Amino acid sequence: MLQLKEYVREFMSCEVGDGRFASFWFDNWTDLGQLITLIGDNGPRLLRIRLDARVADATRLGSWHLPAARSDSAQELQIRLIDDIPPPNLNRGSDSFLWRHVPRFSFATWLALRNRLPTRDRLRGWGMDVPSSCLLCSNGLETHDHLFFSCPFSL
Ligand SMILES: [Zn+2]
Known part of the structure; x- marks a missing residue:
């Protein structure tokens, strides 16, 4: 079962900075939604990226580093990364998070997060x-x- 913290992050978008905090699989750091939903539960095995990996773990020497795509959704992700999303970079500072949804919903979620x-x-x-x-x-x-x-x- 998802922890509440992960549930909330499903409703936030993430702007990748150094990629050392954002979750590769669970945060919305591309416009493709949560990658675990896009690629599926076998994603970590397909892409050889651990379920608890950070975005920076998908790079090597400052470039995206993923194995050859073996599914349509994995290919879609690779194309998106290479064309549209610069790899994480220490010079861009920390990863940041923004609400994606209407303020009223976000407020209820914020209260829930605080158990209020x-x-x-x-x-x-x-x-x-x-x-x-x-x-x-x-x-x-x-x-x-x-x-x-x-x-x-x-x-
Ligand atoms: Zn009930």
């Missing part, structure tokens, strides 16, 4: 007499993890 949404488990924690079950599906406790990862109504 008034979910029923928190309301009960404050002494309020509310049911603990999920308002949307009535299955399971209404917690951040439930709303974001397991509630059938919000997925």
